[in-house]
Amino acid sequence: MHHTSSARVASARLADGREILYFDDPATAPRVPVPDARALPARPEPGQVRYDELSGDWVAVAAHRQTRTHLPPADACPLCPTTPSNASEIPDPDYDVVVFENRFPSLGPVAADLPDALPWGTVAAAAGRCEVVSFTPSHTGAFAELPYERARTVVEAWAQRTAALSALPGVRQVFPFENRGADIGVTLHHPHGQIYAYPYITPRAAQLGAAARRFFDAEDGRSTLLGTLLERESAAGERMVIEGGHFSAFVPFAARWPLEVHLVPHRHAADFAALTGAEKDELADLTLRLLKGFDALYGTPTPYIAAWHQAPLDRVLRPASRFHLQLTSPRRAADKLKFLAGSEAAMGAFINDTTPEETAQRVRAAVAGKAAV
Numbered sequence: 579m580h581h582t583s584s585a586r587v588a589s590a591r592l593a594d595g596r597e598i599l600y601f602d603d604p605a606t607a608p609r610v611p612v613p614d615a616r617a618l619p620a621r622p623e624p625g626q627v628r629y630d631e632l633s634g635d636w637v638a639v640a641a642h643r644q645t646r647t648h649l650p651p652a653d654a655c656p657l658c659p660t661t662p663s664n665a666s667e668i669p670d671p672d673y674d675v676v677v678f679e680n681r682f683p684s685l686g687p688v689a690a691d692l693p694d695a696l697p698w699g700t701v702a703a704a705a706g707r708c709e710v711v712s713f714t715p716s717h718t719g720a721f722a723e724l725p726y727e728r729a730r731t732v733v734e735a736w737a738q739r740t741a742a743l744s745a746l747p748g749v750r751q752v753f754p755f756e757n758r759g760a761d762i763g764v765t766l767h768h769p770h771g772q773i774y775a776y777p778y779i780t781p782r783a784a785q786l787g788a789a790a791r792r793f794f795d796a797e798d799g800r801s802t803l804l805g806t807l808l809e810r811e812s813a814a815g816e817r818m819v820i821e822g823g824h825f826s827a828f829v830p831f832a833a834r835w836p837l838e839v840h841l842v843p844h845r846h847a848a849d850f851a852a853l854t855g856a857e858k859d860e861l862a863d864l865t866l867r868l869l870k871g872f873d874a875l876y877g878t879p880t881p882y883i884a885a886w887h888q889a890p891l892d893r894v895l896r897p898a899s900r901f902h903l904q905l906t907s908p909r910r911a912a913d914k915l916k917f918l919a920g921s922e923a924a925m926g927a928f929i930n931d932t933t934p935e936e937t938a939q940r941v942r943a944a945v946a947g948k949a950a951v
């Protein structure tokens with residue numbers, strides 16, 4: 579099943595100038611993109627970013643996104659291939675994996691440096707880029723249901739986009755992610771993810787990056803925080819979910835969410851673009867196994883956020899930061915979701931109603947195909 583491939587990519591422009599990229603499975607015939615025949619309005623003006631002096635965080639203000647598409651029916655889906663009755667965002671009648679610039683982006687399309695801060699009362703254009711990644715031409719299904727070859731092509735697309743977006747002026751962090759399930763705010767059912775290229779380092783990445791850097795410095799650069807945590811989890815064993823040849827997955831000792839699994843490379847890689855072919859092969863396989871396991875936990879699909887943490891484009895934080903997936907779900911029972919209330923939303927102080935050891939036992943069984951009801 580495994581092989582080292584690199585997907586082929588064809589690039590084109592949509593009617594309003596946005597870039598679209600077709601990533602094809604190795605077996606697909608060479609593609610010549612179909613021109614976009616739509617008459618589209620001009621792209622919206624960029625939104626704003628404002629600097630919050632109270633916290634030191636940036637806030638993107640994207641009021642134009644209020645008009646974006648919300649749960650369209652299948653015959654009007656913007657991610658389905660174009661048909662005579664549905665001129666979608668993807669002009670071709672078929673595709674494997676497609677990446678294109680979001681029509682209603684919260685960041686971009688300008689690419690420019692932001693200062694470290696902005697004076698109170700001033701705003702800057704929300705530079706950066708927001709891309710949509712459609713995993714399949716099929717309107718229904720999920721990443722977990724993709725054939726291995728297709729998941730591998732998605733991994734290749736993530737790697738190519740990470741390299742390309744990291745090279746844009748002003749980009750400080752590239753974040754591929756998937757929100758899955760209407761319960762957590764998904765506005766399109768078609769299986770897809772997104773990539774945000776931020777002009778600043780996000781609060782969470784800054785927090786994780788600072789912790790990684792402190793550890794790295796205390797160890798004189800001889801070991802990394804996430805590499806060490808992986809060694810400890812592997813030695814302890816009770817929270818391990820999958821141990822592979824290049825990646826392993828575990829429920830972290832201090833998991834914050836009712837369902838939380840981290841998938842971590844054994845080697846200190848910064849991002850998707852730094853992975854070898856063999857690592858990407860295994861990553862596609864293990865991601866499918868984990869997501870299938872999440873869906874086997876209950877009788878209905880589990881909503882989740884798949885957050886691919888990549889090392890920030892920052893000379894201090896990057897050397898200490900290791901690429902990994904944080905797969906989280908607010909689902910705490912078949913019919914119960916955890917909502918972020920006062921302690922979590924206001925204070926960032928998580929209270930987990932499940933023990934990480936018990937969660938690991940259940941996820942491990944589900945991944946192994948022995949889901950208990």
Ligand SMILES: [Zn+2]
Nearest residue numbers: 655658717768
């Ligand atoms: Zn669709």
